[in-house]
Amino acid sequence: MKYKLIALDIDGTLINSSHQITENVKQTIKKAKQKGVKIVLCTGRPLKGIESFLDELNLKEEGDYAATFNGALIQNTFNKDLISHLTLKYEDLVELFNLSEEIGSRSHFYDTKTLYTFNRDISDYTVLESHLTGIHLNVTTLEEVPKDIAMSKFMMIDHPEILDECIKKIPEKYYEKYTIVRSTPFFLEFLNSNANKGSGISLLAKELGLKQEEIICVGDAGNDRHMIEYAGLGVAMSNATKEIKEIADYITFSNNEDGVAHVINKFILEER
Structure with a gap:
C-alpha cells in the first residue's frame, strides 16, 4: 500500500x-x-x-x-x-461551566485565538496550557463573554486524581451531546459532537x-x-x-x- x-x-x-x-x-x-x-x-x-x-x-x-x-x-x-x-455555542459554555462547578473541576475554554478562564484562582494547568501554546490568557466572567462566541473547545482541568473523580460524576447525556476526550491525565476536553x-x-x-x-x-x-x-x-x-x-x-x-x-x-x- x-x-x-x-x-x-x-x-x-x-x-x-x-x-x-x-x-x-x-x-x-x-x-x-x-x-x-x-x-x-x-x-x-x-x-x-x-x-x-x-x-x-x-x-x-x-x-x-x-x-x-x-x-x-x-x-x-x-x-x-x-x-x-465545528464549534460550541454560548449555551454550551453555560451548560459545561455549570457542570464543571457541580462536579468540582476547574475549567478553561478557547475560541480560535484566546484561552479564557472564569477561575480567579487560576489553575497551574491553565498557566501550563497558555505557556505551551503561546496563547493569551483572559480571566473573565460569564457575563463578559460575547453571546455569539464560536468556542473551539471547553476543557475541565485538574490534578489527575481529582479529574478521575469528576469524570465519574458526569451524566451519560453529556457523552451523547458532546465529543469528550481525555488528552492528558489532567485535561478532559469537550468538543462539538461531530x-x-x-x-x-x-x-x-x-x-x-x-x-x-x-x-x-x-x-x-x-x-x-x-x-x-x-x-x-x-x-x-x-x-x-x-x-x-x-x-x-x-x-x-x-x-x-x-x-x-x-x-x-x-x-x-x-x-x-
Missing part, C-alpha cells in the same frame, strides 16, 4: 519529553514530504500553539494543512483558508481526494483514538495509553526514541 498522508499528534508523539523535534524525526519528515506525502499535524492545540513546529518542519507551503483543537478546526497553513470549523481527530482527518482526506486506506495516523492518548481507528494504518507510540495500544494496527517506538521516524521509514520511505 502506498500511503499518501500521515497525521501526527504532537505532544507525546512528534515531540520528545523535552518538547523538541529531534533531528532524526525532522529529516525523516522532510524526506516523506519530498516524496509527495502530506504531513499533517493533528493536535488539541490551537494553530498559534503549533506555529513553531510548522516553521521547523517547513509545513506552511502551498498545499500544507493542519488539524487543530482535536480536529474541530481544519485549515490550510499556507493561506489560512478553513476546510472545517468534531474529533478522526472526523477532521476524514474531512481533509475527502477534500484532497484521498482514500482511507492511504492514510497513517499516529498518536499516544485518548484524544487520538478516533483518528487511529479511522486510519488505514493506525499507529500507537510505545508510550501510548493501554487503550490506544489495544486499537492500533502497529506500535512504534516511544517519542523519546524517534518513534515517528521509525513509522515513516518503515511504511513510507522503504519500498514495500
Whole structure:
C-alpha cells in the first residue's frame, strides 16, 4: 500500500519529553514530504500553539494543512483558508461551566485565538496550557463573554486524581451531546459532537481526494483514538495509553526514541 498522508499528534508523539523535534524525526519528515506525502499535524492545540513546529518542519507551503483543537478546526497553513470549523455555542459554555462547578473541576475554554478562564484562582494547568501554546490568557466572567462566541473547545482541568473523580460524576447525556476526550491525565476536553481527530482527518482526506486506506495516523492518548481507528494504518507510540495500544494496527517506538521516524521509514520511505 502506498500511503499518501500521515497525521501526527504532537505532544507525546512528534515531540520528545523535552518538547523538541529531534533531528532524526525532522529529516525523516522532510524526506516523506519530498516524496509527495502530506504531513499533517493533528493536535488539541490551537494553530498559534503549533506555529513553531510548522516553521521547523517547513509545513506552511502551498498545499500544507493542519488539524487543530482535536480536529474541530481544519485549515490550510499556507493561506489560512478553513476546510472545517465545528464549534460550541454560548449555551454550551453555560451548560459545561455549570457542570464543571457541580462536579468540582476547574475549567478553561478557547475560541480560535484566546484561552479564557472564569477561575480567579487560576489553575497551574491553565498557566501550563497558555505557556505551551503561546496563547493569551483572559480571566473573565460569564457575563463578559460575547453571546455569539464560536468556542473551539471547553476543557475541565485538574490534578489527575481529582479529574478521575469528576469524570465519574458526569451524566451519560453529556457523552451523547458532546465529543469528550481525555488528552492528558489532567485535561478532559469537550468538543462539538461531530468534531474529533478522526472526523477532521476524514474531512481533509475527502477534500484532497484521498482514500482511507492511504492514510497513517499516529498518536499516544485518548484524544487520538478516533483518528487511529479511522486510519488505514493506525499507529500507537510505545508510550501510548493501554487503550490506544489495544486499537492500533502497529506500535512504534516511544517519542523519546524517534518513534515517528521509525513509522515513516518503515511504511513510507522503504519500498514495500
